[in-house]
Amino acid sequence: MTKYVIRGGKPLHGEVEISGAKNAAVAIIPAALLVDGVCRIENVPQISDVSLILKILQELGADVRTVNRTTLDIDCSHIHNGKVSNVMARKIRASYYLVGALLGRFGWAEVPLPGGCDFGGRPIDQHIKGFVAMGADVKVNSGLIQAYTKLGRVSGTQIYLDMVSVGATMNIMLAAVLAEGMTVIENAAKEPHIVDLANFLNSMGAQVMGAGTDVIKIRGVERLNGGTYSIIPDQIEAGTYMAAVAAAGGEVRIRNVIPKHLDCITAKLLEMGVEVEEADDSVLVRRTGKLCRTNVKTLPYPGFPTDMQPQIAVALCLAEGTSVLTEGVYDNRYRYVDELRRMGAQIQVDGKVAVIEGVEKFTGAPVQACDLRAGAAMVIAGLAAQGITEIEKVYHIERGYEDIVRKLNGIGADIRVVVTPDEEKDEATA
Numbered sequence: 001m002t003k004y005v006i007r008g009g010k011p012l013h014g015e016v017e018i019s020g021a022k023n024a025a026v027a028i029i030p031a032a033l034l035v036d037g038v039c040r041i042e043n044v045p046q047i048s049d050v051s052l053i054l055k056i057l058q059e060l061g062a063d064v065r066t067v068n069r070t071t072l073d074i075d076c077s078h079i080h081n082g083k084v085s086n087v088m089a090r091k092i093r094a095s096y097y098l099v100g101a102l103l104g105r106f107g108w109a110e111v112p113l114p115g116g117c118d119f120g121g122r123p124i125d126q127h128i129k130g131f132v133a134m135g136a137d138v139k140v141n142s143g144l145i146q147a148y149t150k151l152g153r154v155s156g157t158q159i160y161l162d163m164v165s166v167g168a169t170m171n172i173m174l175a176a177v178l179a180e181g182m183t184v185i186e187n188a189a190k191e192p193h194i195v196d197l198a199n200f201l202n203s204m205g206a207q208v209m210g211a212g213t214d215v216i217k218i219r220g221v222e223r224l225n226g227g228t229y230s231i232i233p234d235q236i237e238a239g240t241y242m243a244a245v246a247a248a249g250g251e252v253r254i255r256n257v258i259p260k261h262l263d264c265i266t267a268k269l270l271e272m273g274v275e276v277e278e279a280d281d282s283v284l285v286r287r288t289g290k291l292c293r294t295n296v297k298t299l300p301y302p303g304f305p306t307d308m309q310p311q312i313a314v315a316l317c318l319a320e321g322t323s324v325l326t327e328g329v330y331d332n333r334y335r336y337v338d339e340l341r342r343m344g345a346q347i348q349v350d351g352k353v354a355v356i357e358g359v360e361k362f363t364g365a366p367v368q369a370c371d372l373r374a375g376a377a378m379v380i381a382g383l384a385a386q387g388i389t390e391i392e393k394v395y396h397i398e399r400g401y402e403d404i405v406r407k408l409n410g411i412g413a414d415i416r417v418v419v420t421p422d423e424e425k426d427e428a429t430a
């Protein structure tokens with residue numbers, strides 16, 4: 001068992017470098033299945049979700065070579081199999097992208113139903129609706145998604161998504177790139193990683209237009225060629241460090257970011273009295289005075305990201321006054337609240353709304369990471385707290401944050417990683 005032991009109460013100072021975006025990487029790596037040749041992918045984050053998706057690709061027959069710490073060459077041209085048997089596919093959310101990519105490449109796919117953080121129900125009906133509209137027969141049997149086309153190729157069509165879904169938008173894009181004719185996705189998601197996937201595909205020869213707006217058009221092409229592509233910086237990792245400075249205080253330059261992607265987070269921190277100065281590819285975040293209350297509602301991009309909801313909640317807990325936090329994407333993303341209460345937080349949750357009464361300080365306590373972003377929130381709370389916080393189940397955090405302990409210790413945090421070898425080994429289940 002691995003846990004983080006944080007001695008809190010120290011402001012953060014210095015510079016931190018942001019890695020490549022997790023939610024772009026976990027779609028772009030499966031997208032290599034569509035490419036006839038070598039894809040060189042740069043700025044790949046070193047996180048366990050990426051290792052897992054690479055393992056699944058290798059089991060399918062992909063040739064994966066490490067060029068350097070953050071650059072990979074992936075060659076999927078020799079794969080002839082659309083069936084994913086790796087049980088680990090059940091444990092991560094992003095394995096759903098294998099359905100779109102394999103369906104696009106072979107006209108059929110069999111992939112275990114995805115897992116992912118538990119925020120209440122996370123159906124994939126919109127993904128399936130898209131594949132069916134493109135001519136696939138899709139069944140869910142014995143925990144497997146089975147998608148087959150009669151003609152060996154999906155066909156372009158018009159698909160209206162009933163809700164804004166990142167996963168369904170990207171999955172349909174993947175299926176559509178090599179489809180016969182034009183696919184139009186209406187009510188598409190607009191997150192930066194949607195644009196990144198489109199840019200990756202286009203750099204390999206695809207014709208994806210309109211990514212970043214709510215109508216995406218994909219003209220099917222006969223093949224994609226190899227090429228080189230660099231993944232965008234992680235908006236949520238950057239936002240997490242911004243929230244850490246807000247909660248713990250101090251002054252940190254956050255490097256290798258696209259400040260525009262952070263606007264939705266910056267706006268809320270400014271309302272809370274945090275100073276944020278944008279430069280070309282960095283933001284300087286400073287918090288010296290008291291934090292002010294505000295209200296936050298999570299929404300699809302360009303709204304405030306749901307993946308920053310637990311982290312901003314920690315800062316709101318330490319702000320003067322009462323804040324209202326509304327979750328606008330998931331049914332239940334407040335499982336971490338009980339953990340924060342152990343540290344002194346005063347939060348009342350009613351459905352999707354959390355009412356937060358600001359407290360003077362947190363006190364360190366033993367807590368656990370319930371999921372990836374909840375885990376990041378526990379780290380931030382530990383940094384801001386007086387005394388020692390011990391966080392268990394940190395494998396959730398390591399799914400999505402490269403080197404978080406080294407990066408935080410580099411800006412003045414005091415975090416030790418404690419491994420207890422005699423206890424049962426943690427299993428990554430997220």
Ligand code: EPU
Pocket residue numbers: 023026093094117121122123124125126127128163164165166167168189306307329330331372373400
């Ligand atoms: N939804 C449906 N049916 C569908 C698809 C989605 O009802 O077919 C609902 C979901 O239940 C949810 C909402 O629509 O209420 C939005 O879900 P979306 O499909 O956008 O989420 P996702 O694709 O499952 C990705 C990220 C999540 C992030 C969301 C929203 C990956 C691998 N996961 O999930 O990331 O919260 O988009 O931005 O890209 C994280 O990184 O911590 C994380 C959870």
